[in-house]
Amino acid sequence: MAHIKVDEQLPGIRGLMDFRPLTAKPLNALADALLRTDEGLSKGERELIATFVSSLNDCFFCQNIHGAVAGYYHPEDEDLVDKVKRDYKNAPVTEKMKALLSIAANVQKGGKFVYEQQVEDARALGATDIEIHDTVLIAAAFCMFNRYVDGLGTFAPDNPGMYRERARKIVEETGYGGSSPK
Amino acid sequence: MAYISLDEALPGMRGLLSYRPVIAPPLMSLMQVLMRSNEGLSMGEREVIATYVSSLNDCYNCHSVHGEVAQCFYESQPDLISQIKADFRFAEISDKFKALLDIAGSVQKGGKYVTEAQVSKAKEEGATDLEIHDTVLIAALFCFYNRYIDGLGIVSKDTPESLKQRGKMMAEQGYGH
Numbered sequence: 001m002a003h004i005k006v007d008e009q010l011p012g013i014r015g016l017m018d019f020r021p022l023t024a025k026p027l028n029a030l031a032d033a034l035l036r037t038d039e040g041l042s043k044g045e046r047e048l049i050a051t052f053v054s055s056l057n058d059c060f061f062c063q064n065i066h067g068a069v070a071g072y073y074h075p076e077d078e079d080l081v082d083k084v085k086r087d088y089k090n091a092p093v094t095e096k097m098k099a100l101l102s103i104a105a106n107v108q109k110g111g112k113f114v115y116e117q118q119v120e121d122a123r124a125l126g127a128t129d130i131e132i133h134d135t136v137l138i139a140a141a142f143c144m145f146n147r148y149v150d151g152l153g154t155f156a157p158d159n160p161g162m163y164r165e166r167a168r169k170i171v172e173e174t175g176y177g178g179s180s181p182k
Numbered sequence: 183m184a185y186i187s188l189d190e191a192l193p194g195m196r197g198l199l200s201y202r203p204v205i206a207p208p209l210m211s212l213m214q215v216l217m218r219s220n221e222g223l224s225m226g227e228r229e230v231i232a233t234y235v236s237s238l239n240d241c242y243n244c245h246s247v248h249g250e251v252a253q254c255f256y257e258s259q260p261d262l263i264s265q266i267k268a269d270f271r272f273a274e275i276s277d278k279f280k281a282l283l284d285i286a287g288s289v290q291k292g293g294k295y296v297t298e299a300q301v302s303k304a305k306e307e308g309a310t311d312l313e314i315h316d317t318v319l320i321a322a323l324f325c326f327y328n329r330y331i332d333g334l335g336i337v338s339k340d341t342p343e344s345l346k347q348r349g350k351m352m353a354e355q356g357y358g359h
Contacts, residue, residue, distance in 0.1 A: 003301040004311035020315055022215050029208035037204075057292060103333075110239060111332025119185045119335075129186040133202060136333040144326035150293025151285075151318040153301075 003153040010181055012061030012156050013149050018181040027145075031176035034138050035069075040130040044073030045097060046138055048084055049104050053139045055085045056108045059146035061156035068160075068167035096125040100135045107139035185335040193340060193348070194243045194331060213357035216320060222313040226255025227279060229353075230266060231286050231320045237267045238290045241328035243338045248324075250349020278307035282317045289321035 001008070006015035017024035035046045047070035054062035067081045074080045083091040088101045099122035106113035114136065122132055149156075170179055184190075188197040199206040217228045229252035236244035249263045256262045265273035270283045281304035288295035296318070304314055340348070 003296065004314055016315070023212065023319060026208045026212035026215060030205070030212065033205045033208050059293065107329050107333045111241065111329040114333045114335070116185065116335070133186050133334065137205065137330055140326045140329035140333060143329055144322040147289050147293040147322035147325055148319055151289045151296045151322060152315065153296070
């Protein structure tokens with residue numbers, strides 16, 4: 001049971017968005033702006049960062065839905081998301097992406113954990129200012145989404161098929177802004 | 183100096199929004215609907231929650247300016263914001279609001295730190311579901327903004343005067359600009 005009275009048929013953030021449509025709208029618009037562009041970071045890379053941070057925050061709903069979306073964008077390796085969650089330093093991603101994930105991991109601990117050398121290292125591996133900016137922004141935003149979902153005690157189903165189907169719909173049809181909580 | 187190349191003349195969040203205009207509309211709209219409402223929580227209470235969480239996250243940029251915004255709503259209690267930053271349990275606020283700040287403090291640590299007992303306590307003191315929802319979302323939102331600003335190494339260039347002035351402007355005009 002969630003801490004407040006939400007439609008218990010709607011898992012994770014969906015029950016909260018149904019409870020408060022006024023805040024759902026900008027939250028979904030934010031998710032679209034953060035995740036549904038290939039400018040600098042690809043959509044797949046953005047979803048990986050979101051999944052990774054949600055996994056560090058131990059948010060089951062977010063890491064599974066965004067993990068499923070990330071998986072959709074990486075059909076060549078169905079274990080990629082698990083590998084990144086388990087040990088990104090040895091996962092099959094570029095060195096630049098590893099440097100960005102290390103920045104994201106520090107953002108998860110707190111903004112001040114990010115240090116200059118870390119940013120320099122990412123830049124030396126080819127990361128642009130926009131990519132560094134978007135990495136910090138996505139990691140920080142998921143520290144919000146994760147707290148929102150878990151702080152109100154929402155439930156999350158453990159059926160992987162549900163997340164895969166929802167992910168397919170988000171990618172192919174609705175985006176985040178056009179998705180209904182129902 | 184920030185970690186990326188920003189317009190150093192713009193303070194705090196403003197520099198970031200001008201650097202990446204595509205994210206400005208959803209962020210401003212979120213601020214506007216969540217912070218500029220008196221439905222359930224008052225605007226002043228919303229700003230106090232934002233200030234308290236930013237102070238727990240040690241984000242000077244955010245807790246200094248939102249502290250000024252918050253203080254504008256409590257003219258008869260000139261020390262309220264410093265009391266809250268020092269220890270909200272001894273501040274002159276209602277028991278209901280203390281229970282909500284207690285929840286916000288747990289959200290700052292992580293979503294799973296919020297306990298059933300904390301929520302029951304807030305409800306016993308009269309908090310509605312909407313107030314609990316907004317408390318959690320505001321606390322979570324500032325865990326986001328604090329990380330965004332500090333994670334990019336943004337240093338505050340405010341003076342006590344400029345903080346007062348910006349706080350007053352935000353309290354009067356909101357975030358739609």
